[in-house]
Amino acid sequence: MKQRTLLCVVAHPDDETFGAGTTLIHAASLGIKTVTLCATRGEAGEIMERSGATPETLPAVREAEYRTAGRIMGVSESLLMGYRDSGMAGTPENDDPNAFIRQSREKVIADILDVMERVRPDVLLTGDTGGGYGHPDHIFATECATAAFQQIHAERDQRGWVPSKHYFYVFPQRLMRKFWESVVVAEPDSGMAAVDPSVLGVPDETVTLTMDMSVHEVQANQAFAAHISQDSPYDRMPADVTLEFLRNTSYTRVYPPESKPGDEAWLFDGI
Numbered sequence: 199m200k201q202r203t204l205l206c207v208v209a210h211p212d213d214e215t216f217g218a219g220t221t222l223i224h225a226a227s228l229g230i231k232t233v234t235l236c237a238t239r240g241e242a243g244e245i246m247e248r249s250g251a252t253p254e255t256l257p258a259v260r261e262a263e264y265r266t267a268g269r270i271m272g273v274s275e276s277l278l279m280g281y282r283d284s285g286m287a288g289t290p291e292n293d294d295p296n297a298f299i300r301q302s303r304e305k306v307i308a309d310i311l312d313v314m315e316r317v318r319p320d321v322l323l324t325g326d327t328g329g330g331y332g333h334p335d336h337i338f339a340t341e342c343a344t345a346a347f348q349q350i351h352a353e354r355d356q357r358g359w360v361p362s363k364h365y366f367y368v369f370p371q372r373l374m375r376k377f378w379e380s381v382v383v384a385e386p387d388s389g390m391a392a393v394d395p396s397v398l399g400v401p402d403e404t405v406t407l408t409m410d411m412s413v414h415e416v417q418a419n420q421a422f423a424a425h426i427s428q429d430s431p432y433d434r435m436p437a438d439v440t441l442e443f444l445r446n447t448s449y450t451r452v453y454p455p456e457s458k459p460g461d462e463a464w465l466f467d468g469i
């Protein structure tokens with residue numbers, strides 16, 4: 199029997215860790231093969247001084263961080279598509295011809311299809327369509343991965359296989375508000391404190407599955423810390439709030455549709 203496989207498609211090195219880290223760790227702990235596919239090297243990201251990285255070295259530094267975090271999380275293959283980070287909406291990086299969001303949808307979908315055809319995942323995991331906080335690369339990565347998943351289903355007869363399920367990893371508004379409140383208290387002048395908390399996260403009622411991943415706390419914190427060049431949201435999160443996030447790791451099942459809380463206990467149920 200083929201080893202069960204999870205494919206996680208993201209935009210930047212660290213999305214797979216900060217967004218899907220505990221899921222990857224949990225899957226690997228169950229003997230499931232995990233593969234991550236990242237669109238860019240995150241070259242438009244910030245640089246934390248502690249990393250010693252420069253704008254020139256950042257792509258290589260972030261690629262190394264991505265691979266280190268992958269090893270900590272037990273990821274079998276940490277793959278890159280090799281596009282350029284498009285930066286936040288409205289920044290000059292958006293205009294670079296190699297920017298991820300400037301690539302043709304067909305080309306990116308073809309890249310994802312190549313990987314899917316080779317690793318034949320049972321489950322596809324991506325961010326949600328809101329991009330977490332509206333990052334255009336996050337949204338584009340999710341749209342292209344969703345289209346690739348749908349294309350395989352449309353071609354199931356020729357291909358002879360289909361991925362069984364697609365989930366978004368999500369952060370429910372209730373938890374994001376707690377995080378925001380803790381930042382407002384600790385860093386009242388920070389950019390995060392200025393954000394309207396109602397735009398953070400997804401409506402709680404869209405969550406179809408919640409899992410307690412707190413057993414993976416130590417390993418998850420090691421993976422978070424591997425992204426040395428990046429300002430981890432978990433760095434400024436009080437330990438009790440981090441624990442609450444781990445205890446309420448949340449998903450929205452995209453395919454098969456019409457899932458509701460209590461239907462299933464884990465992404466691979468029924469596979």
Ligand SMILES: [Zn+2]
Nearest residue numbers: 209210213336
């Ligand atoms: Zn990102």
